[in-house]
Amino acid sequence: MDIKKKAAFVAVVGRPSVGKSTLVNLLCGAKVAIVSAVPQTTRNAIRGIVHRPEGQLVFIDTPGRHESERKLNKKLMEVSDRTMEDVDIILYVLDASRPPGPEEAAIAARLAPMADRTVAVVNKMDIPQVDYEQTLAFLKRQLPQLDTARCFKVSALNGAGTEAVMSCLFAMASEGSPFYPEEYYTDQELNFRIAEIIREKAINRLREELPHALYVEVADAELRDEGKRLWVRAFIITERESQKGMVVGKGGEMIKAIRQAAQKDLNRLLEWKVELDLRVKTTHDWRHNDGVLRRLFER
Numbered sequence: 631m632d633i634k635k636k637a638a639f640v641a642v643v644g645r646p647s648v649g650k651s652t653l654v655n656l657l658c659g660a661k662v663a664i665v666s667a668v669p670q671t672t673r674n675a676i677r678g679i680v681h682r683p684e685g686q687l688v689f690i691d692t693p694g695r696h697e698s699e700r701k702l703n704k705k706l707m708e709v710s711d712r713t714m715e716d717v718d719i720i721l722y723v724l725d726a727s728r729p730p731g732p733e734e735a736a737i738a739a740r741l742a743p744m745a746d747r748t749v750a751v752v753n754k755m756d757i758p759q760v761d762y763e764q765t766l767a768f769l770k771r772q773l774p775q776l777d778t779a780r781c782f783k784v785s786a787l788n789g790a791g792t793e794a795v796m797s798c799l800f801a802m803a804s805e806g807s808p809f810y811p812e813e814y815y816t817d818q819e820l821n822f823r824i825a826e827i828i829r830e831k832a833i834n835r836l837r838e839e840l841p842h843a844l845y846v847e848v849a850d851a852e853l854r855d856e857g858k859r860l861w862v863r864a865f866i867i868t869e870r871e872s873q874k875g876m877v878v879g880k881g882g883e884m885i886k887a888i889r890q891a892a893q894k895d896l897n898r899l900l901e902w903k904v905e906l907d908l909r910v911k912t913t914h915d916w917r918h919n920d921g922v923l924r925r926l927f928e929r
């Protein structure tokens with residue numbers, strides 16, 4: 631018998647820091663999106679592709695949803711809104727370790743009209759004493775249109791519960807041809823991926839406002855040594871001159887640590903040996919600069 635394959639786009643949405651990117655990486659079995667403990671790490675819609683005998687799922691990781699009138703935040707919300715409208719299925723991620731407050735209620739209300747194509751996952755169940763029942767009660771109250779058979783508890787950290795989610799997603803997906811060939815697990819451009827890995831290493835080492843105040847740009851990339859080595863020049867860009875010193879660190883220690891960590895990851899992820907020339911510069915107040923924002927969100 632000819633069993634038809636499934637294919638669907640799945641948007642992964644939720645509050646900042648609930649573990650959306652960690653979950654996408656786990657489901658894809660590859661590092662597709664960067665992760666950090668700092669809220670609003672993800673700034674773009676990032677695709678991770680899963681190939682299985684049942685068919686293909688294209689996960690789209692999105693920025694965490696947060697209410698604020700700041701220009702950058704509004705762009706992040708637009709990415710999340712647009713992605714939700716475009717997909718077949720919505721994977722709504724909640725964090726069992728944080729009580730659902732008004733921000734969570736606003737997301738549930740936003741999802742209500744799309745409840746028939748939504749799956750909820752309550753993440754971070756590996757943390758001792760988290761209260762799944764509290765989150766489930768919240769979902770029943772705030773999103774009664776959502777079938778509780780489509781509510782799952784998972785740990786994106788260790789994978790517990792995620793196979794049941796995959797089965798549910800494939801059951802909901804329509805029959806169709808795959809969108810990407812087998813060898814693709816993401817569709818990100820090389821320069822974007824490199825910039826993201828550098829940003830992850832910077833975010834994870836810097837404190838306070840700095841993770842939000844920077845972006846990364848790859849200025850130049852060139853294959854050398856008959857295509858064996860990839861040389862990259864990239865800039866970490868701060869929004870104020872006074873922040874440059876903190877990114878460089880005492881005697882250049884900080885930028886060196888960021889460069890080495892990024893190089894190590896890139897060597898593992900890419901097919902070349904990567905040599906990174908990493909520098910710091912300032913684009914004054916870039917978070918309010920339309921040109922920079924357009925560039926960052928044009929993908």
Ligand SMILES: Nc1nc2c(ncn2[C@@H]2O[C@H](COP(=O)(O)OP(=O)(O)OP(=O)(O)O)[C@@H](O)[C@H]2O)c(=O)[nH]1
Nearest residue numbers: 646647648649650651652666670671672694786787
């Ligand atoms: N204990 C535990 N921690 C997790 C789990 N999933 C993610 N985390 C941690 O939660 C933090 C945020 O994870 P991310 O995957 O970056 O969260 P996100 O939802 O993509 O965040 P934004 O991109 O900022 O919206 C990181 O420190 C992760 O290591 C989990 O299942 N269990």
Ligand SMILES: [Mg+2]
Nearest residue numbers: 650651671672
């Ligand atoms: Mg993320």
